Amino acid sequence: MSRARTALRVAxxxxxxxxxAADVIAGxxxxxxxxxxxxxxxxAGSALFERITHLDEYYPTRSELALLTEHxxxxxxxxxxxxxxxxxxxxxxxKARSLLGATASVQAYVPVDxxxxxxxQDAAQLPRDFPHLAIYxxxxxxxxxxxxxxxxxxxxxxxxFPGSTIGNFEPHEAARFLRHAGSLLGAGAVFAVxxxxxKAPDILYRAYNDAEGVTAKFNLNLLARINRELGADFDxxxxxxxxxxxxxxxxxxxxxxxTRRQKVRICGATIEFRAGETIHTExxxxxxxxxxxxxxxGSGWSPVAVWSDGLFSVHAxxxxxxxxxxxx
Ligand SMILES: C[S@@+](CC[C@H](N)C(=O)[O-])C[C@H]1O[C@@H](n2cnc3c(N)ncnc32)[C@H](O)[C@@H]1O
Numbered sequence: 001m002s003r004a005r006t007a008l009r010v011a012x013x014x015x016x017x018x019x020x021a022a023d024v025i026a027g028x029x030x031x032x033x034x035x036x037x038x039x040x041x042x043x044a045g046s047a048l049f050e051r052i053t054h055l056d057e058y059y060p061t062r063s064e065l066a067l068l069t070e071h072x073x074x075x076x077x078x079x080x081x082x083x084x085x086x087x088x089x090x091x092x093x094x095k096a097r098s099l100l101g102a103t104a105s106v107q108a109y110v111p112v113d114x115x116x117x118x119x120x121q122d123a124a125q126l127p128r129d130f131p132h133l134a135i136y137x138x139x140x141x142x143x144x145x146x147x148x149x150x151x152x153x154x155x156x157x158x159x160x161f162p163g164s165t166i167g168n169f170e171p172h173e174a175a176r177f178l179r180h181a182g183s184l185l186g187a188g189a190v191f192a193v194x195x196x197x198x199k200a201p202d203i204l205y206r207a208y209n210d211a212e213g214v215t216a217k218f219n220l221n222l223l224a225r226i227n228r229e230l231g232a233d234f235d236x237x238x239x240x241x242x243x244x245x246x247x248x249x250x251x252x253x254x255x256x257x258x259t260r261r262q263k264v265r266i267c268g269a270t271i272e273f274r275a276g277e278t279i280h281t282e283x284x285x286x287x288x289x290x291x292x293x294x295x296x297x298g299s300g301w302s303p304v305a306v307w308s309d310g311l312f313s314v315h316a317x318x319x320x321x322x323x324x325x326x327x328x
Contacts, residue, residue: 015229016267024226028264028271028279035222037168037282038114038141042225046118048218050092055214057206060164063312064194068095068162071307071314072102078190078304078316080156084108086185087160088142091115093122095162099192100130108134108152112142143177148184157185162194164312167251167285171295174285178299182319191301191317198286199311201245208243208252208284216241219254219281232266242278254282289313 015021020039027035041049053061068075076099079085083106087096090111100106109126113119116139123137136149148157159181166174181191208215219241223234242255255278264271287295292315293303301317308314 016231021230021267024230024232025267025269028266029269032280033271033273033277034280039225040218040222040282041113041115041118042221042229043115043117045218045221045225046091046115048214048221051214052210052218053094055210055212057210058215059203059207059311060194060196063309064162064164064314065095065098067307067309067312067314068098072098074305075099075192075307075314075316076103076105078192078318079103079105079158080188080190081105082107082155083158084110084148084152084155085158085160086110086112086148086152087162088112088181089114089161089163089165090119090122091163092118093126095194096160097126097129099160100133106133106158107155108136110136110138110149110152112138112140112145114139114141143180145180145184157189159185159189159191159193161191162314164194164196164284166193167196167287168282169285170283171285175295175299178296178301182300185319187319187321189319190304191319193292193296193315193317195287195292195313195315196284197308197311197313198250198288201247203311204245204252204286205243208254209241213241215243215254219243219256222281223256226266230267232264234264235262238262239279249283250286252282252284252286253280254284255280287313289315 023036052058085106090113093111111119111123119137119139123135126135136151169177220236223236226232227234238259239256240259242257246253257278258273261275262273289306296303296317300320302320303315304318305316306313
């Protein structure tokens with residue numbers, strides 16, 4: 001008799017109400033249709049994003065990692081001694097490792113990410129490499145995070161927001177997030193933020209239209225996720241990945257374009273698509289060093305240093321305490 005054990009896989013219950021369903025219905029009944037990019041990151045989407053970061057065409061990760069590696073000591077020297085490092089949208093924590101390896105002054109690490117599965121898997125690897133670091137992962141939407149773990153209450157804080165995730169916000173939302181991060185991190189905090197720079201449109205185009213089609217899979221996974229979690233009947237093969245640079249707004253736009261006229265059922269609603277109609281799934285705003293510094297300055301942070309290779313930039317910001325106290 002075989003001694004092999006069979007794992008029983010139980011499908012998670014379908015979510016037909018709740019924030020994901022509400023955001024999907026609101027976005028797909030809006031004109032033009034849109035979906036919030038934070039929903040890209042289920043376990044499958046997070047794994048696809050990791051693959052994107054290794055693509056030849058996707059220069060942002062290569063550039064930012066090189067900047068973080070080369071300037072790790074200078075960046076970490078900005079952090080308050082004995083601090084807790086709070087990373088927003090930590091993903092694989094690969095970039096935090098560069099900073100953590102360059103300084104002994106970080107006592108605790110708080111990775112915050114919306115993808116709990118990915119977060120816990122990566123956080124579990126860290127103690128082996130950083131045995132003296134206290135690690136407090138937080139699985140949540142960082143725009144909704146009301147407070148940091150009680151365990152770091154007595155520590156000074158540094159923030160880390162790499163990956164140009166800040167570029168996924170509309171500029172007014174980016175300003176709101178910077179203020180929110182300032183309130184969470186507290187007086188005297190330092191914030192290291194990775195920001196992709198405006199550049200030749202062909203370089204940008206290639207970064208979001210890779211030859212292997214991984215970015216297309218990442219974009220289309222959103223429809224597969226809606227099918228899996230909300231019981232919708234999207235045919236992902238009837239949608240195409242479109243990504244292009246909107247020079248007027250200095251942003252890459254990602255869309256999913258319906259290849260034909262079709263209807264999709266989601267949570268009891270019927271959503272109609274014209275042939276060629278798109279769902280706008282992501283913006284990725286590109287800044288200049290000066291335009292990002294102006295945004296930070298207007299959002300309660302003083303720019304103190306910047307490192308750049310001309311393609312990407314890493315900014316060190318210090319909380320302008322006089323400006324922020326009125327907000328808290
Ligand atoms: C562009 S990826 C960057 C990942 C990683 N920091 C890097 O630099 O390679 C965005 C990351 O932020 C997370 N994320 C996106 N929106 C989020 C939100 N609203 N709240 C929390 N995490 C979010 C995603 O799960 C993903 O790990």
